[in-house]
Amino acid sequence: MSVSVTFVGSGDSFGSGGRFNTCIVVDAPDIRFCIDFGASSLIALERLAIPHNTFDTILLTHLHGDHCGGIPFLLVDAMLGAKRDRPLTIAGPRDTSERLKAVAAAMMPGMHIMVPKFPITYIDVPLLRATNIGPLSITTFPAVHTQATNPTSMRVEVAGKIIAYTGDSEWTEHMPALADGADLFIAECYFFSKPVRFHLNYPDITFHKSEIKAKRIVLTHLGREMLANLDNVPEECAHDGLVIPL
Ligand SMILES: [Zn+2]
Ligand SMILES: [Zn+2]
Numbered sequence: 001m002s003v004s005v006t007f008v009g010s011g012d013s014f015g016s017g018g019r020f021n022t023c024i025v026v027d028a029p030d031i032r033f034c035i036d037f038g039a040s041s042l043i044a045l046e047r048l049a050i051p052h053n054t055f056d057t058i059l060l061t062h063l064h065g066d067h068c069g070g071i072p073f074l075l076v077d078a079m080l081g082a083k084r085d086r087p088l089t090i091a092g093p094r095d096t097s098e099r100l101k102a103v104a105a106a107m108m109p110g111m112h113i114m115v116p117k118f119p120i121t122y123i124d125v126p127l128l129r130a131t132n133i134g135p136l137s138i139t140t141f142p143a144v145h146t147q148a149t150n151p152t153s154m155r156v157e158v159a160g161k162i163i164a165y166t167g168d169s170e171w172t173e174h175m176p177a178l179a180d181g182a183d184l185f186i187a188e189c190y191f192f193s194k195p196v197r198f199h200l201n202y203p204d205i206t207f208h209k210s211e212i213k214a215k216r217i218v219l220t221h222l223g224r225e226m227l228a229n230l231d232n233v234p235e236e237c238a239h240d241g242l243v244i245p246l
Pocket of ligand 1: 062064067145149168
């Protein structure tokens with residue numbers, strides 16, 4: 001079995017175009033994991049008939065709700081409805097464990113009394129050095145996004161393939177290293193023409209394209225203005241349910 005990438009959610013924070021929040025599922029020979037798990041991700045997974053109990057690991061690029069807000073719902077369902085019995089690892093930027101517990105307490109008050117019957121391991125992934133989680137080698141880079149979210153871009157190596165993802169971020173000095181030799185470079189592309197702080201827009205992608213030495217580029221996190229201009233974008237754009245074999 002090779003590696004395949006499924007865009008479960010390719011939308012922005014606001015449901016633009018009826019798209020779901022960011023969630024990218026990766027299937028590899030010894031692991032199924034996902035990158036980001038936004039507030040709507042449980043619904044999006046149901047649509048695609050992907051059971052969340054099959055995830056070994058969830059990786060988070062940063063702590064905005066459209067990238068991590070689905071975790072409390074997943075944990076409650078894993079304990080009550082889906083009856084998960086296998087270990088789960090949740091890895092993300094600095095303070096992931098502490099911040100997710102606060103998110104859970106705010107969104108699902110009372111869930112702290114529930115004791116999961118499966119082991120949960122939280123890992124705060126350090127920046128700029130490889131961290132191994134099972135068969136994954138993960139390197140995160142500082143991103144330029146809302147600082148309070150501890151934003152990162154993420155490069156994941158699995159089964160000889162490299163998946164790189166900008167997360168939410170302006171273009172940074174680290175992007176060429178993030179993309180270098182990647183089998184798939186996933187770039188957020190929030191707006192088509194409007195300059196926007198803390199995000200990439202389409203002019204950024206075209207301006208920096210020669211610096212992106214990846215085998216394939218896919219744009220995601222598409223906002224309303226970007227979606228209205230897809231006919232003017234020759235680059236490949238994600239949609240919910242898109243599957244890319246690597
Ligand atoms: Zn964000
Ligand atoms: Zn976002």
